[in-house]
Amino acid sequence: MSFLKVEDLYLYYRTRMGTLQAVDGVSFSIKKAESLALIGESGCGKSSLAKCLMRLLPRNVELFKGHIYLDGSDLMELSDEEFRKTIRWQRISMVPQAALNSLNPVIKVGEQVAEPLLIHKSIDKKEALERVRELFSLVGIPQAFMDRYPFELSGGMRQRVIIAMALIMNPEIVILDEPTSALDVLIQASIMNMLKRIKRESNLTFILITHDVSISSELADKVAVMYGGQIVELNDAESFYKSPLHPYSQKLMASVPSLREDKQPEYIPGAPVSLINPPKGCRFADRCPFRTEKCSEEPPLVSLKDGNYVRCWLYAR
Amino acid sequence: MAEDRILLSLRDLKKWYSIRKGIFGKTVYVKALDGVSFDLRRGEAISLVGESGCGKTTLGRTILGLEEPTSGKIIFDGREIVNSDKKLMRWYRRQTGFVQQDPFGALPPFMTVKRILEEPMIINKVDKRERRERIYKALTEVRLTPVEDFLNKYPHMLSGGQQQRVVIARAMILNPKLIIADEPVSMLDASVRIEILTLLKKLQKLHDISIIYITHDLSTTRYFSEWIFVMYAGKIVEKAPVKELLKNPLHPYSKALLAAIPDPDARNRFIIRELPPGEPPSLIDPPKGCRFHPRCVHKIKGLCDEKEPPEIEYEKDHFVSCWLYVQER
Numbered sequence: 188m189s190f191l192k193v194e195d196l197y198l199y200y201r202t203r204m205g206t207l208q209a210v211d212g213v214s215f216s217i218k219k220a221e222s223l224a225l226i227g228e229s230g231c232g233k234s235s236l237a238k239c240l241m242r243l244l245p246r247n248v249e250l251f252k253g254h255i256y257l258d259g260s261d262l263m264e265l266s267d268e269e270f271r272k273t274i275r276w277q278r279i280s281m282v283p284q285a286a287l288n289s290l291n292p293v294i295k296v297g298e299q300v301a302e303p304l305l306i307h308k309s310i311d312k313k314e315a316l317e318r319v320r321e322l323f324s325l326v327g328i329p330q331a332f333m334d335r336y337p338f339e340l341s342g343g344m345r346q347r348v349i350i351a352m353a354l355i356m357n358p359e360i361v362i363l364d365e366p367t368s369a370l371d372v373l374i375q376a377s378i379m380n381m382l383k384r385i386k387r388e389s390n391l392t393f394i395l396i397t398h399d400v401s402i403s404s405e406l407a408d409k410v411a412v413m414y415g416g417q418i419v420e421l422n423d424a425e426s427f428y429k430s431p432l433h434p435y436s437q438k439l440m441a442s443v444p445s446l447r448e449d450k451q452p453e454y455i456p457g458a459p460v461s462l463i464n465p466p467k468g469c470r471f472a473d474r475c476p477f478r479t480e481k482c483s484e485e486p487p488l489v490s491l492k493d494g495n496y497v498r499c500w501l502y503a504r
Numbered sequence: 505m506a507e508d509r510i511l512l513s514l515r516d517l518k519k520w521y522s523i524r525k526g527i528f529g530k531t532v533y534v535k536a537l538d539g540v541s542f543d544l545r546r547g548e549a550i551s552l553v554g555e556s557g558c559g560k561t562t563l564g565r566t567i568l569g570l571e572e573p574t575s576g577k578i579i580f581d582g583r584e585i586v587n588s589d590k591k592l593m594r595w596y597r598r599q600t601g602f603v604q605q606d607p608f609g610a611l612p613p614f615m616t617v618k619r620i621l622e623e624p625m626i627i628n629k630v631d632k633r634e635r636r637e638r639i640y641k642a643l644t645e646v647r648l649t650p651v652e653d654f655l656n657k658y659p660h661m662l663s664g665g666q667q668q669r670v671v672i673a674r675a676m677i678l679n680p681k682l683i684i685a686d687e688p689v690s691m692l693d694a695s696v697r698i699e700i701l702t703l704l705k706k707l708q709k710l711h712d713i714s715i716i717y718i719t720h721d722l723s724t725t726r727y728f729s730e731w732i733f734v735m736y737a738g739k740i741v742e743k744a745p746v747k748e749l750l751k752n753p754l755h756p757y758s759k760a761l762l763a764a765i766p767d768p769d770a771r772n773r774f775i776i777r778e779l780p781p782g783e784p785p786s787l788i789d790p791p792k793g794c795r796f797h798p799r800c801v802h803k804i805k806g807l808c809d810e811k812e813p814p815e816i817e818y819e820k821d822h823f824v825s826c827w828l829y830v831q832e833r
Binding site: 229371372374375379380384386400404424429442443445455 | 665767769780
């Protein structure tokens with residue numbers, strides 16, 4: 188039974204250059220407590236997909252349609268007000284990208300994290316701070332930091348505060364948008380350790396957005412590779428990291444410099460496809476080493492097991 | 505090491521920044537670089553690896569002459585650079601190129617690519633015809649071709665990868681012998697990263713230049729440099745050939761850095777990595793003895809927290825500053 192099921196989701200933006208197809212017919216589903224990694228290069232639509240799930244849309248939206256089923260009910264049928272009151276931050280929350288400097292500099296971090304509890308749930312301050320204290324120990328922040336201001340914390344600690352903020356309302360799904368990309372490797376690893384522990388000990392469903400294939404493997408049970416606004420491959424972690432199917436996934440994997448093996452990393456020739464008037468057919472065709480004539484037609488979604496798929500003519504029977 | 509192959513030597517280089525605590529407080533020092541020595545050979549690349557605040561950027565800037573060292577020596581091509589006269593300094597600046605982290609910030613937004621590349625040559629009085637030739641050559645070498653398509657573009661019209669190529673072309677335009685690349689690819693996508701690093705490597709071989717590649721990302725060092733130097737809290741703690749260091753790291757800090765970086769593998773999600781506790785120390789009042797000792801699992805009481813470890817050559821070309829490897833301590 189899928190817990191989150193996204194079906195034919197579209198998000199187009201109006202720009203001066205034309206319509207930008209940021210999310211173009213995306214479908215996937217994940218089970219409860221399963222983690223999905225969403226990987227791809229900048230501008231492939233990963234963060235836009237997160238915006239759809241949080242319904243945090245900019246003003247220049249031209250098209251926003253499709254279905255987002257959470258536990259069976261379609262979130263797209265909710266009004267903005269209903270979505271705000273019952274879903275956003277309460278059931279689906281997010282650690283936004285580059286949020287390190289977005290904490291309020293004049294409020295103690297403990298109180299900042301407690302704030303939504305005071306506003307949305309009718310509990311007193313003492314109780315709310317107690318809850319924050321528990322949460323801080325979960326995300327690895329020393330108790331003494333409750334009364335500190337953001338500037339007194341290191342980057343790693345601030346990122347933990349922001350993760351605590353995303354967890355405070357007890358959500359079921361947490362979207363992590365590049366949660367470690369601004370951090371040093373040791374801090375990155377300790378934050379990933381913390382997320383793995385939470386994943387192990389709770390029922391949380393994580394959606395990890397990253398351009399770093401190695402980091403994605405730190406959390407992912409399932410991997411979705413995005414290219415040009417579409418998911419080109421949705422696969423289980425076991426199969427994906429061993430043998431990715433879509434030519435783009437393969438190229439992405441080949442570009443990862445390996446620390447331990449003697450394998451020269453390769454880059455993908457050409458530039459990512461434009462999302463304004465993308466070419467007909469397969470969007471990766473121009474950069475694909477396996478291109479055939481067929482690729483100028485829309486590639487089929489070839490089903491794999493467990494609802495996974497690859498969008499490529501190579502696998503069509 | 506054959507003396508004539510050495511391009512750059514640093515000897516006990518220090519850079520301390522003075523800050524005052526409180527209005528009438530006493531002056532204290534941030535010891536960003538605290539005694540760095542190494543030799544860099546012609547045509548070779550060093551990866552300088554370490555976390556934010558370890559002093560790697562300060563080291564790059566001090567070598568370039570953008571920061572005045574507090575003490576120590578910089579010897580370039582046999583000449584002493586620190587406190588030298590203006591004429592030598594001007595010569596030295598021509599010998600060095602700088603590739604910054606943020607390409608967009610490094611390029612003046614109101615200049616075309618042509619003008620950006622021309623600027624250093626105008627300052628150094630290269631005549632007009634030669635300027636044109638060199639611009640064509642440089643843009644071809646960084647593969648911004650056809651050249652005509654790029655000459656009149658402004659930085660904002662280029663992608664991040666293309667901007668970084670312009671920065672590289674500018675750094676190369678005076679035919680320097682040394683390039684310092686400070687996190688040149690950390691703002692780029694994975695595939696573009698490899699493309700830019702491959703390009704730098706090619707230019708290094710083609711022109712026999714030396715590169716100091718400053719990065720926090722160990723995983724990109726393997727294919728793009730001959731040496732890795734690991735920095736921690738203002739000091740270099742380990743120096744070794746790339747493959748040797750990646751295979752056989754000696755310093756507990758190098759080991760920790762290496763262990764923290766995953767290779768893509770579905771099993772990673774079940775592994776909790778062992779990491780040193782805490783965070784790098786303040787450079788104002790660094791720990792006594794070995795600076796890593798408060799976080800080190802192998803700490804020897806009464807030694808590591810008292811006396812600074814000497815640098816020893818553990819194996820040929822593999823240097824480490826750690827008491828664990830000192831025979832007579």
